[in-house]
Amino acid sequence: MTGLTVLIPIALSLGLLGLAAFFWALGSGQFDDSDGAAARILIDDDE
């Protein structure tokens, strides 16, 4: 039982962390250009 009082907050905060990370990614426009992200890795920058 005492384990639960530690484990549940940990589990919840980890979940919240993931949620916050997703919100941040969404807010910083990381899903705005999915085709571009796939293509950019192929750009040769050493011209």
Next chain:
Amino acid sequence: MASQALIPLATDTETDIDTTQISLFAVPGMHCAGCIGKIENGLVRTPGIASARVNLSAKRVTIQHDPALSPPDLRAAIAALGFEAEPLADPGVDVAAAENRMLIRALAVAGFAAMNIMLLSVSVWSGAEGGTRQMFHWLSALIALPTVAYAGRPFFRSAWAAVRQGRTNMDVPISIGVLLTTGMSVYETLIGGEDAWFDGAVMLLFFLLAGRCLDSLMRGRARAGVAALLKQSAPGAMLLDDSGQSRWVAASALRPGMMMLVAAGERLAADGRVMEGESGIDIAFLTGESAPVRVRPGDLVQAGALNIDGPIRVVVTAAGPDTVIADIARLMEEAAQGKSRYVRLADRAARYYAPSVHLLSALSFAGWMLAGAGVHQSLLIAVAVLLITCPCALGLAVPAAQIVACGALMKRGVLVKDGSALERLAEVDEALFDKTGTLTLGRPVPRDLAGLGGEDRAVLLALVQGSRHPLSVALRQALEGEGVVPAPLTDLREQAGEGMTGRLGDETVTLGRPRSLITLFDLAAQYRRGDRAVLLRFTDALRPDAVETLTDLRAIGLKTLIASGDRPEALTEIARQTETTAIGHLRPQDKLALIERLRASGHRVLMVGDGLNDGPALAAGHASMAPASASDASQLAADAVFLGDRLAPVAMAVRAARRTVRVVKQNFALAIGYNVFAVPLAIAGHVTPLVAAVAMSTSSLIVIANALRLKGAAR
């Protein structure tokens, strides 16, 4: 064009450059990593441009630059890199994207909450007792309450809007179900009861939000596709003031009486009268006619027209809301109001579903009260009935089927704007076609190339490569399609209104307007090499599969009709080939009236057209489609846009739409069938939170699996 790329900013004091301005350009030609690199690296080398960022999905470039650079300068800079670009209006606030993002946030929150509450619920179901169970219920409540308040907003808002107008939609039973379930669970938690339904309520929200997100995603994707093709007529014009100075003025600031300088390759920003200069202008957006019209001083020109040959000076006669384009846009807006009255399938189903569910729930409450079960027990059962009948599968049934079908259609080159378009497309029983640009390609295709030798073809390609004249473009496309390699020409020049000249060895070669010519065909060019002259004629060819498609449409039960603004004589040939009645001499208003007449006689019309003159008809049709070569306004008004030279996508889209509606109806039947089993259990009081959770997920999975069968719908 290229001469405009020289921007009057000689000093390279980058630190001084004010880079506050942000402009947005549509660049439909980008498609790979190479294009991204070329544009982003190339643009920042242009003085005055601080940064450029490509969005490949939306085919857009965002440029941060010095305000001194006007849109034509930027466009020229992109053109110098080898891409055609069109300025897009003020980036502004994209309402649809914001809504989509809000839904995804809500979905993420609901998903997080559903998983965590389910974790706690599983322990309760596996036998947590007393204090532990109590703590888990409280924890669930702690997670569920903010989640319902946040993730439920889209449903509550829509339900409230419907109720306030005395209507009901799918969101009304959803909102009542979620709110009652949550309220009841809070009460249960407070009194230390055995069951709490937080998991059910939040999972319901999660599934429904998934459906909503799919719906919004589908609309967003098609809209992005159309927006990429969308060219704004003209964001402004170069003005000449009394002192002879020229300056760039936005279209909204143009007033009658102002003098515009319109260079070749630019679009007009306002209606006006030509004062100086002579040129050909392309008003295909208005008439659908591909041949440029010659204009001289005194002639009237319309906003949106493309100046092709030479620079002209135009005095503005009407700007902004008074232009011909704006008039047609108003006509379209009015015509589209009929379409907005269409009630979607899901909402039609909800009209019957919602009241019966509420009645059932109320009856079971009354029944158990009469049977002497007590208020608490009866209320619990009534809530269980509401939860189990909540249209979870119903809410997923429609968007899941529609997004799978739209995805399949998109792969085949048909962009459907939203789910309601698919539903309406499935109902049409009469197809009305415009001629120019719809049944025909809407662009000139050379007819006499076969008579030319290999060397002549190579010379011809070299001549037309640098020109933007429609006939040159047509020749270039045809020759490049045949794999011709251009000949090495020297002294290549384009003379406005006259044509192209070059030298091959010591021979002079030209391609120009036919001189001293008696021709019935307006579209022709003369190719001269030395003292030999060849006349090249062009026609507006029928789309390769137009005849088959019309036959095909008749085979699936649609009547076909051709409605054109062209002369009746020009229609006879096409009417004979397609075995379809053709009506000529129709103005935009007449086409609109024709559709109204057909509707009044009980037909549901599919309008297929491309020109701006079809715009009102496209907006008024029960459903409408436009080719990707259509004018912007038509693409906006149409429910679906199809790419490529073939007409077959029209028949394919109608077929796929019908199949989709069939699957949607099957999904409804599945959802109702599930209720037939589950509701008696709920009324009998046997539904525990565990049963509710299992039943809900299974029914959702079944409708999604059924929807996936539509993957091959577009055939």
